[in-house]
Structures are given as structure tokens and as C-alpha cells.
Amino acid sequence: MEHIEVKRKKVDTPTVASLYFEWDARVLPGQFIMVWVPGLGEVPMSLSKTGKEKCITVKAYGESTGKLAKTEVGELITLRGPYGKPFKKSGGDILLIGGGSGMASLRPLINRRSTGIIASRTPEELLFSEEFNADKRIEVTEDGRKGIKGIVLDGMDMVNPEDFSMIYVCGPERMLKAVYDKIKDKNVNAQFSLERSMKCGIGLCDSCSVNGYQVCVDGPVFDMNQLRDMTEFGTSKLLASGKRVKI
Amino acid sequence: MISLTTNTGGLKLESPAILASGILDENGYTMKRILDEGAGAVVTKSIGTEERNGYFSPVVAPEGSYLINAMGLPNPGIDFFRDEINIALKSGKPIIGSIFASNTDDFLKLALKMQDYGVSAVELNLSCPHVQGFGSEVGSDPVLVKDIVKNLKGTLKIPVWSKLSPNVTSISEIARASSESDALVLINTVRAMAIDVESKRPVLTNVYGGLSGKAIKPVGLRCVYEARKECDIDIIGVGGIYNYRDALEYIMAGASAFQIGTALMEYGRKVFGDIAMDLESYLKKNNVANIKELVGVAVQ
Numbered sequence: 001m002e003h004i005e006v007k008r009k010k011v012d013t014p015t016v017a018s019l020y021f022e023w024d025a026r027v028l029p030g031q032f033i034m035v036w037v038p039g040l041g042e043v044p045m046s047l048s049k050t051g052k053e054k055c056i057t058v059k060a061y062g063e064s065t066g067k068l069a070k071t072e073v074g075e076l077i078t079l080r081g082p083y084g085k086p087f088k089k090s091g092g093d094i095l096l097i098g099g100g101s102g103m104a105s106l107r108p109l110i111n112r113r114s115t116g117i118i119a120s121r122t123p124e125e126l127l128f129s130e131e132f133n134a135d136k137r138i139e140v141t142e143d144g145r146k147g148i149k150g151i152v153l154d155g156m157d158m159v160n161p162e163d164f165s166m167i168y169v170c171g172p173e174r175m176l177k178a179v180y181d182k183i184k185d186k187n188v189n190a191q192f193s194l195e196r197s198m199k200c201g202i203g204l205c206d207s208c209s210v211n212g213y214q215v216c217v218d219g220p221v222f223d224m225n226q227l228r229d230m231t232e233f234g235t236s237k238l239l240a241s242g243k244r245v246k247i
Numbered sequence: 248m249i250s251l252t253t254n255t256g257g258l259k260l261e262s263p264a265i266l267a268s269g270i271l272d273e274n275g276y277t278m279k280r281i282l283d284e285g286a287g288a289v290v291t292k293s294i295g296t297e298e299r300n301g302y303f304s305p306v307v308a309p310e311g312s313y314l315i316n317a318m319g320l321p322n323p324g325i326d327f328f329r330d331e332i333n334i335a336l337k338s339g340k341p342i343i344g345s346i347f348a349s350n351t352d353d354f355l356k357l358a359l360k361m362q363d364y365g366v367s368a369v370e371l372n373l374s375c376p377h378v379q380g381f382g383s384e385v386g387s388d389p390v391l392v393k394d395i396v397k398n399l400k401g402t403l404k405i406p407v408w409s410k411l412s413p414n415v416t417s418i419s420e421i422a423r424a425s426s427e428s429d430a431l432v433l434i435n436t437v438r439a440m441a442i443d444v445e446s447k448r449p450v451l452t453n454v455y456g457g458l459s460g461k462a463i464k465p466v467g468l469r470c471v472y473e474a475r476k477e478c479d480i481d482i483i484g485v486g487g488i489y490n491y492r493d494a495l496e497y498i499m500a501g502a503s504a505f506q507i508g509t510a511l512m513e514y515g516r517k518v519f520g521d522i523a524m525d526l527e528s529y530l531k532k533n534n535v536a537n538i539k540e541l542v543g544v545a546v547q
């Protein structure tokens with residue numbers, strides 16, 4: 001466990017805050033850490049900045065993420081990691097598709113040649129949209145107050161997926177599955193970062209597994225070929241007790 | 248022909264390397280994959296009569312050479328576990344159903360369901376060190392242990408394994424009390440804790456947890472050795488096995504098979520295949536035809 005001081009903080013949206021810190025571990029885009037909020041629990045967090053300065057982007061969902069998002073400059077965060085396999089790099093034009101807070105783990109991949117499909121429920125929740133070039137930014141909101149009205153798939157109709165050397169996708173699993181189904185028969189390369197509930201983060205507890213692969217160790221990033229054989233992907237998962245439920 | 252084929256605890260195993268209870272064995276697909284990738288058998292997560300979520304995180308405190316866990320026996324309850332076993336059974340290899348309860352009746356109920364689901368044996372968790380009313384609290388009472396084992400042996404058609412705790416004054420006494428079992432499984436985790444100096448509080452939400460990994464191998468070995476001298480039944484060694492030499496130590500102390508848990512944190516699922524391969528090379532190099540010949544050779 002390491003204790004690291006928050007150096008800078010930015011409130012990105014009404015429910016999302018980014019905490020910046022200096023940590024000398026080598027972390028690659030797509031990897032994650034387990035952050036401990038003493039008394040409230042441990043939360044898996046992908047890194048939204050992976051250079052010398054690191055960053056986690058916290059959406060206040062519940063008690064532990066709520067408390068974490070309130071961490072102020074000068075306070076310590078407690079973490080272990082980094083864990084998981086990173087995104088594979090790709091040159092050329094790339095497409096980043098992020099739903100909700102999913103854009104956080106895609107953020108380190110943003111560059112001059114990246115096009116973003118940024119989707120959320122409301123305009124206020126569009127995350128890191130402004131980091132894309134203005135002409136490479138496709139915003140989608142469910143309430144239609146900004147950009148295209150609809151869901152991620154509606155944003156995808158604005159581009160030809162086959163124009164990109166790689167597509168990176170992160171968001172809730174149902175969204176990932178919908179994107180996967182839309183492009184699975186096309187001539188594209190794509191990597192998906194899965195979000196599953198994680199108790200240990202180190203490949204022991206089985207809470208994050210998809211068809212025998214541990215999202216925390218074998219993932220969180222999986223490519224199209226790996227997902228092809230995963231019958232649990234987008235269909236079922238285990239609750240904290242291990243009880244199987246539909247997604 | 249070099250052979251790793253092992254008869255232990257009433258089962259015939261292609262490889263003596265078994266997945267330990269509580270590690271990657273809650274989801275049927277994971278168990279199936281671990282068997283397909285080389286484990287000789289898997290023991291399921293310990294299952295009880297009712298659904299339990301387990302403790303709030305942190306539930307693990309990992310360090311370089313050990314791990315402390317307090318998962319809190321999360322499980323979907325025996326009725327919902329049938330589907331997971333069904334998925335795992337497609338591998339065609341043995342599944343051992345681990346169960347926990349606080350009394351003989353519940354152990355019997357759980358064991359009969361496991362038998363009905365098609366497992367090859369049941370393993371009684373008499374040894375979890377961090378949940379009140381279960382595990383080692385049951386397993387440290389020789390009279391109760393004897394009663395549970397006797398009842399299950401009298402009713403079940405499949406073998407009964409007893410998994411014991413090192414957190415007792417005399418392992419020999421508990422080993423004797425459970426000696427009607429088809430095998431003793433030694434050891435479960437060692438009761439332990441960790442404190443975070445910065446926040447000045449215990450790391451695990453449950454405060455107490457169980458120590459596993461490299462650090463407990465000497466304790467596990469000592470328990471196997473003591474039990475071997477005490478009674479003449481099959482022993483399955485577990486605790487800090489990371490490579491074939493660790494496994495050989497347990498075998499030479501008297502274990503006829505072994506289980507692996509925490510090593511997966513370091514080597515991943517391939518550890519079962521790797522250890523089996525290394526054991527084979529060792530046998531070849533030392534002109535031993537079957538691994539059985541090494542069981543207990545170090546016992547004096």
C-alpha cells in the first residue's frame with residue numbers, strides 16, 4: 001500500500017473530480033489501481049493520466065467514491081497497483097468511444113489523430129470532450145441538450161469505423177456489447193476495456209471473471225478475438241455473493 | 248512411463264496439483280478453464296446454506312511473499328451453486344465441493360446437495376479463521392468434528408475430506424478426531440492481521456484475516472508431517488506451494504496430493520501445468536516411476 005499526496009484537483013463535471021498526483025510507478029494507459037478510502041472500502045480506478053504526473057478521475061456514485069471525490073490538495077490517497085494489462089498502442093487515426101466515466105481510461109490515448117465519441121446522459125457529464133480537436137469531437141447526450149440526441153451507437157453513425165487503424169472502447173458493459181455487436185462483422189481492430197466489480201484486483205477472488213478470464217489480470221483490456229468466445233460478455237455476471245445474474 | 252497419476256482421498260487424479268478452495272472457484276466458467284489448463288481437480292469456494300456477500304473491502308492485504316485475506320465466506324448459497332457446478336463439470340475432471348456450516352445437520356444437508364450436483368468428493372471447511380460461528384470455531388472442537396465426519400461418512404456415497412486449521416494447540420488431536428475421513432487437507436490460513444501506519448487502522452475491514460502464501464509453507468509442512476505420524480490416512484498438503492520443490496517437500500512430508508491458492512497471484516492459472524511439468528522432469532531425472540514412491544519418504 002502506498003500513500004501519495006494529491007498535488008492538484010479539478011472538478012470536471014458536477015459529479016466528477018480529477019485528482020492529480022506524482023507517483024513514480026510505471027503505468028500504461030488502460031491499467032488501474034485499487035484506491036482505499038479508510039472505513040468505506042476499496043475502489044478500482046483506471047488512471048486518466050499515465051505520465052510522470054498521474055491522475056484518477058472519480059465519479060461520486062456511492063459513499064466511498066463520494067468521499068474520494070472530496071479529497072483535497074495536500075491530502076493523501078492510499079493505493080495499491082498498478083494492475084492489469086494496458087491498451088495496445090496503435091499509430092494512425094484512432095477512434096475513442098467512451099460512455100459516462102469510461103472516457104477517463106481512454107484519456108491518455110487522446111492525441112492529434114484521435115476522434116472521440118463522447119456519450120453521456122446530460123451535457124454537464126460529457127467528460128474530457130474539450131481535450132479532442134474541435135473537428136474530431138462527436139458529442140452525444142441522451143437528453144439531446146448538446147450534440148447528437150441519443151446513445152453511443154447514434155454517434156457511431158457519424159463515422160465509418162473502417163477508416164480507423166484502431167478503435168478503443170470503454171464504458172458500461174451493455175454499451176460495450178452494443179458497440180461490439182455493431183462492428184463485429186466489419187474489417188476493424190478494436191480493444192474494449194471492461195468494468196466488472198473487483199474485490200481483490202490480483203486474480204484470486206473470481207468476482208471479476210468473464211468465461212474464466214480475470215478482468216483484473218488478463219484484462220481489463222480485451223480485443224475482438226478474445227471477446228468472440230466470451231459467452232458471459234454482456235450477458236451475465238456474479239453479484240458480491242457469487243450469485244449469477246443477467247446484465 | 249513416468250506418471251503423476253495419483254490415488255488420494257478416494258479419487259483418482261491425473262495430476263496431484265489441485266486448485267485450493269476460495270481461489271478462482273466461484274464462477275463455473277473459471278473452474279472449467281483452470282481444469283482445462285492443467286489442474287488435476289478443483290475445490291470449489293466454500294458454500295453454505297444461505298447467500299452471503301462476505302465482508303466489505305478491503306478483503307485482501309497483499310505483500311510480496313504473502314497475503315492476508317478476510318473475504319468473509321461470500322457464496323450464493325447451495326441452491327444457486329448448482330448451475331456453476333454444472334458448467335465446471337463439462338471439463339470432465341473431478342470437482343470437490345467445499346462446504347461450511349455450524350452443525351452436523353447443515354453439513355449433511357449441504358453435502359447431500361453437492362453429491363446430487365455431481366461432485367466427486369466433499370471437503371469440509373473446518374478451518375476458516377475469520378468468520379464467527381464457522382470454520383475453525385467448529386474445527387477446533389474434536390467432539391463436534393468427530394460427530395460431523397461420522398454422520399457424513401455414514402450417509403454419503405462420495406468421499407469426505409476434512410480441511411483443518413493450523414490455529415489449534417494440537418493438530419494431532421483434531422487429525423485423530425477426523426480420521427474417519429477419506430483425506431485430511433492441511434492447512435487453511437493462519438489467523439493474522441495488518442495495520443496501516445498512515446491511517447492508524449487495521450487494513451482489513453474485518454480486522455482479522457488469514458495468512459497464506461510463501462510465508463506459511465513451513466507451518467503447513469509441519470502440520471502435514473505431524474498428522475502423517477499420527478494417523479494412517481491420505482493427506483493433501485496446502486499452504487505456500489509456488490513451485491515443484493515446494494510440492495515435493497509436502498509429498499516427502501507425507502502428502503499424496505497438494506493444493507495451490509495464493510501462488511496464482513504470482514504465476515496465474517498456468518502454475519498447475521508448470522508444476523506438473525517440472526515434477527515430471529524431476530521424476531525422470533531421478534529415475535522415479537511414480538510420484539507415489541516419494542510420499543512420506545522424509546518422515547522419521
Ligand SMILES: Cc1cc2nc3c(=O)[nH]c(=O)nc-3n(C[C@H](O)[C@H](O)[C@H](O)COP(=O)(O)O)c2cc1C
Nearest residue numbers: 267268269293316434435459460486487507508509
Ligand atoms: C482469497 C482466499 C480465499 C479463501 N477462501 C477459502 C474458502 O472459502 N474455504 C477454504 O477452505 N479455504 C479458503 N482459503 C484458504 C486456501 O484454500 C488455502 O488453504 C490457503 O490459502 C493456503 O494455501 P496457499 O498458501 O496456497 O494459498 C482461502 C484463501 C485465500 C487466499
Ligand code: FES
Nearest residue numbers: 201204205206216
Ligand atoms: S478482482 Fe479478484 S479475481 Fe479479479
